[in-house]
Amino acid sequence: MAKKYVVRLTGDERKMLLRMVKVGKGAARKLMHARVLLKADAGGPDWTDARISDALDVGVRTIESLRKRFVEEGLASVLNRRKQIRPSRMPTLDGDGEARLVALACSEAPDGRKRWTLRMLADRLVVLEVVDSISYETVRQALKKTS
Secondary structure: OOOOOOEOOOHHHHHHHHHHHHHOOOOHHHHHHHHHHHHHEOOOOOOOHHHHHHHHOOOHHHHHHHHHHHHHHOHHHHHOOOOOOOOOOOOOOOHHHHHHHHHHHHOOOOOOOOOOOHHHHHHHHHHOOOOOOOOHHHHHHHHHHHO
16 A cells, blocks of 8 residues: 655755764654654655564554654654643743732731741732632742742
């Protein structure tokens, strides 16, 4: 059966991938994808997906998706991870929330206290309705960022 996505590497691409694999420095995922592309190259070995799978211990479906991504999006797309379109979880504190937190932390501590604790800051942010709920660890990380 004819392959739908045929990998054709240019001379420069092939040299770069060969050098990357030969040096062996870099992320294992990136090196594996380079090896798959080198074996799948129509101008080179042009191995079948099953043969590449057996030789490199990679799933056939992975090889198919690498071929497709290479043909549609280019070499950089195959070697580098994609950026997330949106974060998995929205940040608890946005820029305004962090500014209010810093202002609160720099303000005078409550009566009977010498300084603010992380838990007190988290509780006060909830009382001031900056956020619905927040952990003291999130407060710590936000303050650490702004020090």
